[in-house]
Amino acid sequence: MSLLKLRPSLLILATVVAISGCQSGSKRKQELAYVERPVEQLYNAAAVQLDKRNYPRAILLFNEVERQHPYSEWARKSMVMTAYANYQARDYDEAISSAQSYLSLHPGGSEADYAYYLIACSYFDQIVDIGRDQRTTELALAALQDVTRRYPDSSYARDASLKIDMVNDQLAGKEMEIGRWYLRSNQTLAAVNRFKTVVTTYDTTSHTPEALHRLVESYLTLGLRDQALAAGATLGYNYPTSVWYKMSYRLLTKEGLDPEAVAPKRTLIQKILPGGK
Structure with missing residues (x-):
């Protein structure tokens, strides 16, 4: 994040930060007492706290920049x-909300690509194991695809593409x-639909070989010999x-x-689907 920090040559003035605590539910929120300060001083102080991984204090100071100098760069x-x-504090909901607020106010801003990327990473880092609901995984996929679509030549897009492969494997x-x-x-038809989804939608993932084998099993159980043979031939x-x-x-x-x-054909997969020609 050094690109957004002021150069070290700028003097960071010593400041006394007044902290007032207020209880909200079970969470303790901190606020800075309002003391007008130059924007460079506030921003640099926030950057210093960020480097120290004191994320709550950094957030307070960055918010103070917005409060005292709302129309500045x-x-x-x-x-x-x-x-x-x-995001670094793993408060992903707040990270997404902050990035979305930036995009709503500055959709064409110079940091927009990074804001989209932060949203995607915030969803991605919340992906849970396959035994649980995959709603967050789907949101991560959509957000990552948004990055690659909007900024295809950026370094963020390259990383997003790698993450997309991981998300598809998860799904x-x-x-x-x-x-x-x-x-x-013994709900074989329902099973077939799931395995077909893997073969047709997630065909580049590591699960495709097993999905084809399960289709062979399922089609033989249903007595659909042609489809079973087509699935087996595609697998082989x-x-x-x-x-x-x-x-x-x-x-x-x-x-x-x-x-x-x-005979293997590029369109052989069509024969796997009931009704395929």
């Missing part, structure tokens, strides 16, 4: 720095978990050395089906 930058300090994992549960519960064509293909191959050959005899 430093006030605009302080909004983003407040979002960053909240695919959730689909697989639900699909396996349906399969164990794309992942010939995987353990999932070996398992599918055994299942299919027991049914007198040979996935290796099916």
Whole structure:
């Protein structure tokens, strides 16, 4: 965040910061007593506290920049720095709110790309394991895609692309978990829909080979031999050395089906879907 700090050559004047505490519920909020100070002094004092990882004090001082000098360039930058300090403090809701406030007031500001990125990272860092609701994961995906769409050539977009791959793998994992549960519960058609989602929507993730194998299992259970053969052939064509293909191959050959005899085609995946041509 050094790009937004004033240069060290500027003198940081010593200040006495008056802190008044007020109780709000179970949280103690701190506020600065109003003492008019130059914008450079306030901003630099906030940056010093940020470097020291004293995030509550940094937030107070950045907010004071906005309060005392609301129309200055430093006030605009302080909004983003407040979002960053909240993010570093793992107060993700406040980080998102601060970044969104900046974007609503300065949609074309020079820090807008970073504000979008902070929102995405705040959602991304809250992603939970696949055993729980994935609403936050979906919000993270949308926010990360927003970064890559708006700023495709930025360093933020490059990092967002890497995170998108991780998010897709997470969402695919959730689909697989639900699909396996349906399969164990003998709700085979419901399981098929989950595995198809992985194959068609999250086909670049690590879950695709297993999803194809589960489709082979499911289609054989339903008596849909052509679809099972197509899924197995697709699995063998794309992942010939995987353990999932070996398992599918055994299942299919027991049914007198040979996935290796099916000519691989780019559109073979269509045959996996019921009604595919």
